[in-house]
Amino acid sequence: MNPEVYEKYEIIDAHSHIFPDKIADTATDSIGHFYDMPMNNRGFSEKLIEAGSRIGVKKYLVCSTATSPRQTNNINHFIAQECEKHKCFYGFGTTHADSEDLEADIEQIISLGLHGVKLHPDFQKFNADSPEAFRIYELMEGRLPLLIHCGDARYDYSAPFRIKSIHDNFPKLQILAAHLGGYQQWDEAEKTLAGLENVRFDVSSSLAFITPERAAALVRKYGIENCFFGSDFPMWSHEDELMRFLKLGFTEKENQMILADNFKAFLGLEV
Numbered sequence: 001m002n003p004e005v006y007e008k009y010e011i012i013d014a015h016s017h018i019f020p021d022k023i024a025d026t027a028t029d030s031i032g033h034f035y036d037m038p039m040n041n042r043g044f045s046e047k048l049i050e051a052g053s054r055i056g057v058k059k060y061l062v063c064s065t066a067t068s069p070r071q072t073n074n075i076n077h078f079i080a081q082e083c084e085k086h087k088c089f090y091g092f093g094t095t096h097a098d099s100e101d102l103e104a105d106i107e108q109i110i111s112l113g114l115h116g117v118k119l120h121p122d123f124q125k126f127n128a129d130s131p132e133a134f135r136i137y138e139l140m141e142g143r144l145p146l147l148i149h150c151g152d153a154r155y156d157y158s159a160p161f162r163i164k165s166i167h168d169n170f171p172k173l174q175i176l177a178a179h180l181g182g183y184q185q186w187d188e189a190e191k192t193l194a195g196l197e198n199v200r201f202d203v204s205s206s207l208a209f210i211t212p213e214r215a216a217a218l219v220r221k222y223g224i225e226n227c228f229f230g231s232d233f234p235m236w237s238h239e240d241e242l243m244r245f246l247k248l249g250f251t252e253k254e255n256q257m258i259l260a261d262n263f264k265a266f267l268g269l270e271v
Contacts, residue, residue: 006242008252010260012059013052013238015147015178015204015230019043019064020078027064028234034123041234045082045089048233055242061230061263063092063118063147069099073108080112090267092116092147096124097132106139115267116145116176121157123149128158129165137170145174145266151182151189160185160192167196174266175199176228180206180218194221200266203258204230207244216248219258224250228266229259 019027021044028043041047048060062079066072072095079091093109095102095117109117117140121128128148140146148166150158160182167175181201182189193199201222207215219227231241246255263269 006055009056009256011052011055011057011229011242012061012260012263013057013231013233014061014176014228014263015202016048016052016060016062016233017043017064018045018048018062018079018082031235035235037235039234040237040240043234045086049086049088051233051238052231055238057088057238058260059088059090059263061092061115061147062089064094065118065120065123066094066096067123069096072096072099072105076105076108076112076114080114083114090115092118094118095136097126097130097136102135103139106136106144109144116147116174118147120149121162122152122155124157126157128162129169133166134169137166137173141170141173145176147176148178149183150177150179151185153184160189163199164192164196167193167199171198173198176266177201178230179204179232180215180227181222184209186210186214186218190218190221200226200228200262202228202230203245204232204241205235207241207248208236212244212247212249216250219248219250224254224257225262225265227258228263 024043028039032039041051064075066075076093083089083091091114093114095105099105150163163177177199180186180203181193183205231238
């Protein structure tokens with residue numbers, strides 16, 4: 001990609017995954033098997049920075065998901081350590097609906113200086129609006145934002161109607177609904193989630209599957225100010241994702257909002 005294309009913008013990757021070195025290859029392969037598609041990269045921190053630097057990414061939201069409650073403590077410490085090592089990282093911790101001490105998990109995330117909580121109900125195998133999950137949101141509301149995987153045609157753990165249920169029950173919870181609100185369920189997401197207060201969206205793992213016209217219309221329906229750029233690393237190439245994004249036809253001001261400014265506002269960072 002011509003450097004002039006992206007050097008005019010500040011870019012933040014608002015959705016990326018990293019894993020400890022000893023399990024990064026295995027974890028990356030597991031994601032590939034889950035979605036039955038090849039991974040573009042491997043989930044190492046250094047690989048993320050290297051990949052993002054090709055388009056001039058300055059900051060990254062990094063996260064990982066606890067597929068069982070016993071993983072939560074180690075993952076949160078790992079994310080915090082990587083954020084200390086790499087000042088370009090903004091870390092989101094994780095927990096699990098089956099955790100024996102959700103309050104301790106949320107307090108740990110706050111004490112470690114992490115910026116939010118990432119949940120992936122499809123991986124973690126719980127309904128996003130289950131009573132157990134509601135306990136997580138009760139502890140988070142007004143304290144931490146939620147990044148949540150949304151949508152999959154194979155399951156309804158994280159279907160858009162469940163995300164709306166979270167919003168309706170916890171209206172002050174800041175929600176970042178990944179994948180334009182519903183991976184493979186974009187029509188349902190548009191009907192269900194557009195116009196909800198305190199719900200934001202990232203464009204990750206979406207632009208490769210829908211036309212630029214459809215994606216642009218969906219972003220406008222949600223509101224330019226409510227949408228963030230994200231790569232879903234290690235799944236996709238940063239260069240390919242930025243090229244897809246720039247084909248949506250927004251103005252330079254709108255591009256800058258989605259590429260960085262909206263995320264800064266979401267986390268209360270200096271714009």
